[in-house]
Amino acid sequence: MDKMNSTTTEIKENEFLKNLPQKQYDDIIQSGIQKILKPKSILFRQGEAANRCYLIKKGHLKLTKLSEQGKEVIIRYLSDGELTAAVAVLNNKEYPLTAESIETTEVIGWDKSTLIRMMKNMPDIAINALSVVLERLDNVQNRYMELCTQRVEQRVARTLLRLIKTSGLKTSGGICIDIPLSRQNIADYTGATVFTVSRILSSWEKLGWIKSEREKITIVDAHALVIFADKIE
Amino acid sequence: MDKMNSTTTEIKENEFLKNLPQKQYDDIIQSGIQKILKPKSILFRQGEAANRCYLIKKGHLKLTKLSEQGKEVIIRYLSDGELTAAVAVLNNKEYPLTAESIETTEVIGWDKSTLIRMMKNMPDIAINALSVVLERLDNVQNRYMELCTQRVEQRVARTLLRLIKTSGLKTSGGICIDIPLSRQNIADYTGATVFTVSRILSSWEKLGWIKSEREKITIVDAHALVIFADKIE
DNA sequence: CGCTCTATTGATAAACCTCAAATACAGTGG
DNA sequence: CCACTGTATTTGAGGTTTATCAATAGAGCG
Known part of the structure; x- marks a missing residue:
C-alpha cells in the first residue's frame, strides 16, 4: 500500500x-x-x-x-x-x-x-x-x-513535554524543540506572562534540566521535567 | 414534518x-x-x-x-x-x-x-x-x-450568562438558573475557589444584580452583568 | 554601529487562595 | 414541632502566586 x-x-x-x-x-x-x-x-x-x-x-x-x-x-x-x-x-x-x-x-x-x-x-x-x-x-x-488546577511552573513543564512529542529533535545535548519558540510564545500558550516564564526557565537552566537560547529550548533532562510535571503537592 | x-x-x-x-x-x-x-x-x-x-x-x-x-x-x-x-x-x-x-x-x-x-x-x-x-x-x-486573560469576576459573570442561555427560566424577579447550582459548582466551572465565588456573588447581590439562595441563583439585572462581563480594563 | 526584538532581573502590588470559624439552611427521626 | 446532623455559605486574616512595571542586557540584522 x-x-x-x-x-x-x-x-x-x-x-x-x-x-x-x-x-x-x-x-x-x-x-x-x-x-x-x-x-x-x-x-x-x-x-x-x-x-x-x-x-x-x-x-x-x-x-x-x-x-x-x-x-x-x-x-x-x-x-x-x-x-x-x-x-x-x-x-x-x-x-x-x-x-x-x-x-x-x-x-x-x-x-x-x-x-x-x-x-x-x-x-x-x-x-x-x-x-x-x-x-x-x-x-x-x-x-x-x-x-484550573495547576501552577504556572507545572503548566510550562507539560507544555515543553508536549512540544517535544510533536516537534522534538534529538541532538547530542538533549531533545531540542525544533520550532522558533520565544518566552512570549510559551507565556501565551500557558496563560502566564513572559516574566514568569523567563524566571522559570532560568531556574531550570540553573538546575541543568534545560538549555536555552534565543527562541530555542533544548530539554537536557526530560525525566526531571516529567517528575516535576506529575508532582502532586 | x-x-x-x-x-x-x-x-x-x-x-x-x-x-x-x-x-x-x-x-x-x-x-x-x-x-x-x-x-x-x-x-x-x-x-x-x-x-x-x-x-x-x-x-x-x-x-x-x-x-x-x-x-x-x-x-x-x-x-x-x-x-x-x-x-x-x-x-x-x-x-x-x-x-x-x-x-x-x-x-x-x-x-x-x-x-x-x-x-x-x-x-x-x-x-x-x-x-x-x-x-x-x-x-x-x-x-x-x-x-488565560480574564479575572475570576468576569469569568463568573460570563458563566452565569451562559447558563441562563441554556437553562434560564423567566420569573417575576428575574431570570432564574433552573438547575441546582452551588457556589462550589461555579468555582469548579470557572477555575476559582468557593470563597472567591461567594464573595463575588455577595457583592453582586448588594448591587442588586442577582438574588441568591442555597444552590439557586436568579439574575435580576442581566444587562449589568453583560456590561461587566464585556468590560475591558 | 545603531535599531529592534528578545530575554533577564528586581521591586512592588494585586488577585486570589488557604485556613479557620461562624452562620444559615434542609432534611431526618423522635 | 423540635433537636440534630450534614451540607452550603459567608466572612475575616494572612500568605502565596503571579502580574505589573521599570530598567538593563544581549542577539540579530541592515
Missing part, C-alpha cells in the same frame, strides 16, 4: 486520511489545493468566513485566538500530518482562530463544497474528521483542567 | 438529528436505548471504555474531569437536545470525563457498532456529529482563552 507514488509530494501518515482505499485517497489528494507558505504568513484569520480546511504536509502552524483585551492566546501548535479548520465543513461559520506559519510550511486545502461531497460519498472521511476534532477537544479540555 | 408522532416521547430539536429524512430519523430513534436517570447518578465515568454515546431528551448533565490532585473541574453543563460522548464512535477510547445527572434526566443512547453503521449508511449523521463536536471545541477554546 504505497500511497506516496500517486502524489507529487509525500504526505505524512495522518488521522484524517487513514484507512482509505487507494482510489479514494488519490481522489482526495487530487481535489485538494496545494499551498506553500513563507514563514510568519497567515493561512486564515479568526473571523473570516471559513471556506476551506487544511492538512499540513510539512512545517508548523501556530493557532491563536485574540482576546478582547488584545492579548494573543495560543490554542495549539500543529505539525506535519495534522488537519485544521474542519469547521469549514459547516455552513456559514467563521474561523474561530488564526493560523500562522512559523516557518516555511506546505499545506493542502479543500473547499467547503469539495469537503461536503467527499464526506457524503465516503463516510469514512467524516468519521476521520470527527476523530481529529475529538482528539483536539480532548487536548483542550485537558489543558483547560490544567489551567 | 412532525417527527414527534413516530416516537413514544418527544425529543427536542437538536443538532445531532437535524436535517434528516423522516425514515432515517425514525430508524435512529428505534435503534437507541432509552434510559432514565435519577438525580445525581452517573451516566458514564471518566476512564471507562467508551462504548455508547447519548442524547439528552430531558434534564441536565454535568460533565466533569477529575484532576490528579483530586479536584473536580466542570467542563460543561448539558441540557435537552445535547449530545455527549461522541468519542464512543472511535475504537478503544475511554470516556475523557464523567457525566452525572443533576436532576431526573432522560437520555437515549447508541452503541458503538450502531453508531458506526448509522454513520456509514447516513453520512449526514457523521457530519452532524462533527458539527456538535466542533461547537463543543469552540466553546472550550473560548473558555480556555477567558481563563
Whole structure:
C-alpha cells in the first residue's frame, strides 16, 4: 500500500486520511489545493468566513485566538500530518482562530463544497474528521483542567513535554524543540506572562534540566521535567 | 414534518438529528436505548471504555474531569437536545470525563457498532456529529482563552450568562438558573475557589444584580452583568 | 554601529487562595 | 414541632502566586 507514488509530494501518515482505499485517497489528494507558505504568513484569520480546511504536509502552524483585551492566546501548535479548520465543513461559520506559519510550511486545502461531497460519498472521511476534532477537544479540555488546577511552573513543564512529542529533535545535548519558540510564545500558550516564564526557565537552566537560547529550548533532562510535571503537592 | 408522532416521547430539536429524512430519523430513534436517570447518578465515568454515546431528551448533565490532585473541574453543563460522548464512535477510547445527572434526566443512547453503521449508511449523521463536536471545541477554546486573560469576576459573570442561555427560566424577579447550582459548582466551572465565588456573588447581590439562595441563583439585572462581563480594563 | 526584538532581573502590588470559624439552611427521626 | 446532623455559605486574616512595571542586557540584522 504505497500511497506516496500517486502524489507529487509525500504526505505524512495522518488521522484524517487513514484507512482509505487507494482510489479514494488519490481522489482526495487530487481535489485538494496545494499551498506553500513563507514563514510568519497567515493561512486564515479568526473571523473570516471559513471556506476551506487544511492538512499540513510539512512545517508548523501556530493557532491563536485574540482576546478582547488584545492579548494573543495560543490554542495549539500543529505539525506535519495534522488537519485544521474542519469547521469549514459547516455552513456559514467563521474561523474561530488564526493560523500562522512559523516557518516555511506546505499545506493542502479543500473547499467547503469539495469537503461536503467527499464526506457524503465516503463516510469514512467524516468519521476521520470527527476523530481529529475529538482528539483536539480532548487536548483542550485537558489543558483547560490544567489551567484550573495547576501552577504556572507545572503548566510550562507539560507544555515543553508536549512540544517535544510533536516537534522534538534529538541532538547530542538533549531533545531540542525544533520550532522558533520565544518566552512570549510559551507565556501565551500557558496563560502566564513572559516574566514568569523567563524566571522559570532560568531556574531550570540553573538546575541543568534545560538549555536555552534565543527562541530555542533544548530539554537536557526530560525525566526531571516529567517528575516535576506529575508532582502532586 | 412532525417527527414527534413516530416516537413514544418527544425529543427536542437538536443538532445531532437535524436535517434528516423522516425514515432515517425514525430508524435512529428505534435503534437507541432509552434510559432514565435519577438525580445525581452517573451516566458514564471518566476512564471507562467508551462504548455508547447519548442524547439528552430531558434534564441536565454535568460533565466533569477529575484532576490528579483530586479536584473536580466542570467542563460543561448539558441540557435537552445535547449530545455527549461522541468519542464512543472511535475504537478503544475511554470516556475523557464523567457525566452525572443533576436532576431526573432522560437520555437515549447508541452503541458503538450502531453508531458506526448509522454513520456509514447516513453520512449526514457523521457530519452532524462533527458539527456538535466542533461547537463543543469552540466553546472550550473560548473558555480556555477567558481563563488565560480574564479575572475570576468576569469569568463568573460570563458563566452565569451562559447558563441562563441554556437553562434560564423567566420569573417575576428575574431570570432564574433552573438547575441546582452551588457556589462550589461555579468555582469548579470557572477555575476559582468557593470563597472567591461567594464573595463575588455577595457583592453582586448588594448591587442588586442577582438574588441568591442555597444552590439557586436568579439574575435580576442581566444587562449589568453583560456590561461587566464585556468590560475591558 | 545603531535599531529592534528578545530575554533577564528586581521591586512592588494585586488577585486570589488557604485556613479557620461562624452562620444559615434542609432534611431526618423522635 | 423540635433537636440534630450534614451540607452550603459567608466572612475575616494572612500568605502565596503571579502580574505589573521599570530598567538593563544581549542577539540579530541592515
